[in-house]
Amino acid sequence: MSEPIIRVSALNKIYEGGFQALKQIDLDIQRGEIFALLGPNGAGKTTLISVICGLVNATSGQVVVDGFDNQADYREARSRIGLVPQELTNEAFETVWNTVNFSRGLFGKPPDPEHIERVLKSLTLWDKRHNRLITLSGGMKRRVLIAKALSHEPRILFLDEPTAGVDVGLRREMWDVVRQLRESGVTIILTTHYIEEAEEMADRIGVINNGEIVLVEDKAALMRKLGSKQLALHLHEPLDSVPLALAAYDLQLAANGSELIYTYDASRTGGAEGQESSTISALLADVEAAGLVFKDLHTRQSSLEDIFVDLVKER
Amino acid sequence: MNLYPVRAIYMAELSRTRRTLLQSIVSPVISTSLYFVVFGAAIGSRISEIDGISYGAFIVPGLIMLMLLTQSVSNASFGIFFPKFSGSVYELLSAPISYLEIVIGYVGAAATKSVVLGLIILATAGFFVPLEIAHPLWMMTFLVLTAITFSLLGFIIGIWADGFDKLQLVPLLVITPLTFLGGSFYSIDMLPPFWQGVTLFNPVLYLISGFRWSFYGTSDVSLAASVAMILLFLGVCLALISWIFRTGYRLKP
Numbered sequence A: 001m002s003e004p005i006i007r008v009s010a011l012n013k014i015y016e017g018g019f020q021a022l023k024q025i026d027l028d029i030q031r032g033e034i035f036a037l038l039g040p041n042g043a044g045k046t047t048l049i050s051v052i053c054g055l056v057n058a059t060s061g062q063v064v065v066d067g068f069d070n071q072a073d074y075r076e077a078r079s080r081i082g083l084v085p086q087e088l089t090n091e092a093f094e095t096v097w098n099t100v101n102f103s104r105g106l107f108g109k110p111p112d113p114e115h116i117e118r119v120l121k122s123l124t125l126w127d128k129r130h131n132r133l134i135t136l137s138g139g140m141k142r143r144v145l146i147a148k149a150l151s152h153e154p155r156i157l158f159l160d161e162p163t164a165g166v167d168v169g170l171r172r173e174m175w176d177v178v179r180q181l182r183e184s185g186v187t188i189i190l191t192t193h194y195i196e197e198a199e200e201m202a203d204r205i206g207v208i209n210n211g212e213i214v215l216v217e218d219k220a221a222l223m224r225k226l227g228s229k230q231l232a233l234h235l236h237e238p239l240d241s242v243p244l245a246l247a248a249y250d251l252q253l254a255a256n257g258s259e260l261i262y263t264y265d266a267s268r269t270g271g272a273e274g275q276e277s278s279t280i281s282a283l284l285a286d287v288e289a290a291g292l293v294f295k296d297l298h299t300r301q302s303s304l305e306d307i308f309v310d311l312v313k314e315r
Numbered sequence B: 001m002n003l004y005p006v007r008a009i010y011m012a013e014l015s016r017t018r019r020t021l022l023q024s025i026v027s028p029v030i031s032t033s034l035y036f037v038v039f040g041a042a043i044g045s046r047i048s049e050i051d052g053i054s055y056g057a058f059i060v061p062g063l064i065m066l067m068l069l070t071q072s073v074s075n076a077s078f079g080i081f082f083p084k085f086s087g088s089v090y091e092l093l094s095a096p097i098s099y100l101e102i103v104i105g106y107v108g109a110a111a112t113k114s115v116v117l118g119l120i121i122l123a124t125a126g127f128f129v130p131l132e133i134a135h136p137l138w139m140m141t142f143l144v145l146t147a148i149t150f151s152l153l154g155f156i157i158g159i160w161a162d163g164f165d166k167l168q169l170v171p172l173l174v175i176t177p178l179t180f181l182g183g184s185f186y187s188i189d190m191l192p193p194f195w196q197g198v199t200l201f202n203p204v205l206y207l208i209s210g211f212r213w214s215f216y217g218t219s220d221v222s223l224a225a226s227v228a229m230i231l232l233f234l235g236v237c238l239a240l241i242s243w244i245f246r247t248g249y250r251l252k253p
């Protein structure tokens, strides 16, 4: 694997007042990936991003961006990073065009109207370029923040809850933009509360809770490792215990004995999948043979959401 | 040093001024005109000459200084306070720019505005009283140095302030009284000896005195003292700003 584009080592942040928001964080972000940082409110997502981008002073530890220390070589490090903050903030009375060009200049780049035009068009803001920011809707304002971050052609883009308060259609549009960016080689780190978003977008997922990185994993591997399927049989007559005849299967009773639950690994692919379904057929035959009548059955697959809730609860 | 960010900040600040042209240029000009009407014409006509200069002409440098100090402080403080307040300061802090570049952009813009304003007020004064400027180069030097110094002070106040009330506090409670008591409208010779002594502790006196000297060649304190005082001010402000950025005071948690 190539050198990570961001390397965070032993990072601690204790805010004034003594609250420790980040605890000994080690994290590598790979070149060109989409990395999703998941965590409940107050987990430290924004703090971590802020330290990497230079908005918050670290208490201890180091951040290296593309080989440059973000303190000692802050110019090199920061020029590679675009940041879309969580809060909607902007100069209300400026026009879209001016504010996006301002960002480019601020990052030390010579004016490039064609690039700005491309960015605005990709975010469907081109028609609004002469509007003052105060006249835009919330979703548009968020896109302006993205345009500002992209104005200086960053190699790394941080999106702190990019789709908070954005409608479903627009959210899909943003995901498309993010994918296009990734294809052009931009590394993307996004935070989100929407598991769906991480599941849809990310190559890798990191879970942060109480200032600690709880887990970092390939999304596919994570789903495989923790993703299990359940088959639930809704029984006509509740049971006190699992009948002896079915002891060979790993079954649990739920809902006061009116549900019989069979948990199996959904990740076994190909032949194994076929094997699993033949097990299920056998199970159903045995259930019938045991004289149990069920009125309904359904399957459930644990989503990232379940995994996430489990992980965070464990702590 | 990268000039693009400096230019971006400088131009954005000036364009903010353009948007608020009325309050930034017109209102100081109107209030100065009122001073001239009241002090220069109405009351001034009954006051005898000071050091051989008519009272109306005597107050011109003081009035310009009054406007220069208050406007520099309020412009520069608002310029950096507003992004802090709205949250858009995140961009400034995450940009690959040095503190020096940020300061040059913001303070440069505020000082430019003050200098232009000072010259406009000077021209306005020309309508009310006959003007003569004995040392135009010195006059410009004082004008520019004072604008820069007090814009730096304003920048510091803008970073320090965590609410609009504090933003108003320093100009109202410190700058305006010091300017009024620093001989804008009188020569300190007109004060009783005790108060003359006290006034010598007022740093603004030295600025006004030097500035008046560049007009009429008369002053309350020596030119060297005036120049030293303004350079001292400048040095203190620069030191404070470099400390602010080194520690991230009120900018970075």
Ligand SMILES: Nc1ncnc2c1ncn2[C@@H]1O[C@H](COP(=O)(O)OP(=O)(O)OP(=O)(O)O)[C@@H](O)[C@H]1O
Binding pocket: A015, A016, A017, A019, A021, A039, A040, A041, A042, A043, A044, A045, A046, A047, A048, A086, B253
């Ligand atoms: N400037 C600050 N001073 C003191 N404590 C802070 C400061 N900023 C954040 N915190 C605290 O640090 C913790 C982490 O905050 P952070 O904003 O990083 O969380 P987050 O994961 O981004 O949450 P959310 O999902 O709500 O955005 C919180 O408990 C918060 O109260």
Ligand SMILES: [Mg+2]
Binding pocket: A045, A046, A047, A086, A160
């Ligand atoms: Mg956050």
